[in-house]
Amino acid sequence: SQxxxxxxxxxxxxxxxxxxxxxxxxxxxxxxxxxxxQAAGRGLQLLFYSVGIGQISSxxxxxxxxxxxxxxxxxxxxxxxxxxxxGFYLCAWSVLRDTRPRDTQYFGPGTRLTVL
Amino acid sequence: AQSVAQPEDQVNVAExxxxxxxCTYSVSGNPYLFWYVQYPNRGLQFLLKYxxxxxxxxxxxxxxxxxxxxxxxxxLKKPSALVSDSALYFCAxxxxxxTPLVFGKGTRLSVIA
Numbered sequence: 001s002q003x004x005x006x007x008x009x010x011x012x013x014x015x016x017x018x019x020x021x022x023x024x025x026x027x028x029x030x031x032x033x034x035x036x037x038q039a040a041g042r043g044l045q046l047l048f049y050s051v052g053i054g055q056i057s058s059x060x061x062x063x064x065x066x067x068x069x070x071x072x073x074x075x076x077x078x079x080x081x082x083x084x085x086x087g088f089y090l091c092a093w094s095v096l097r098d099t100r101p102r103d104t105q106y107f108g109p110g111t112r113l114t115v116l
Numbered sequence: 117a118q119s120v121a122q123p124e125d126q127v128n129v130a131e132x133x134x135x136x137x138x139c140t141y142s143v144s145g146n147p148y149l150f151w152y153v154q155y156p157n158r159g160l161q162f163l164l165k166y167x168x169x170x171x172x173x174x175x176x177x178x179x180x181x182x183x184x185x186x187x188x189x190x191x192l193k194k195p196s197a198l199v200s201d202s203a204l205y206f207c208a209x210x211x212x213x214x215t216p217l218v219f220g221k222g223t224r225l226s227v228i229a
Contacts, residue, residue, distance in 0.1 A: 006159075032216075034216055042204075042221055042222050043219065043220075043221040043222055044160075044206065044219045044222075046216050049216050059216075088157075090159055090160065092160075104150065104162050104165060105150075105162075105208075105216070105217050106162060107152075107159035107160040107161070108159050109158060109159045110157070110158065110159045112157065
């Protein structure tokens with residue numbers, strides 16, 4: 001079966017510090033990978049998604065970046081954190097099967113980031 | 117462009133009563149519709165999805181959803197609510213292709229004993 005891991009689970013960082021959040025998927029190959037941010041326990045904002053190694057689509061302009069160095073690894077980074085970067089960061093995966101719209105996205109447990 | 121609306125920020129229901137969480141969508145083609153649930157400080161859990169066929173879809177934990185094409189709705193329902201159903205519920209849509217889901221803003225369900 002497939003599993004998705006995120007770490008760390010919680011993180012407290014000062015403004016201006018760098019950030020690296022990691023997401024890995026087990027039990028599947030060549031997945032689509034996604035990063036979402038959730039502010040104040042409500043809506044989800046899609047940040048990045050990737051359909052393959054080195055292929056990243058950015059949905060919103062910000063001081064965050066994403067990378068996919070391996071097939072099942074997705075990393076969210078920042079060089080200098082802002083207060084507004086605080087939130088709950090969720091990674092998700094789905095099966096990459098041509099252009100099938102029916103495939104479900106499955107989410108990881110999330111990382112709670114607090115920027116002080 | 118595809119979009120999803122969840123018109124209620126909060127839904128309160130007494131334990132044992134039926135519950136409904138509303139969702140309407142907008143797409144230009146055939147919709148593929150999903151419901152997720154989120155418990156505090158947890159990731160989203162998949163509940164059910166509508167792809168094609170029967171308009172009534174059954175999912176996890178006794179939930180079901182009814183697809184209504186004429187009203188462009190996909191409301192989540194459960195015949196008898198439990199206190200443990202209290203959580204944040206998200207509706208999502210994908211129109212076509214290999215693209216990310218588009219989520220609604222979420223509805224907080226509170227089931228009162």
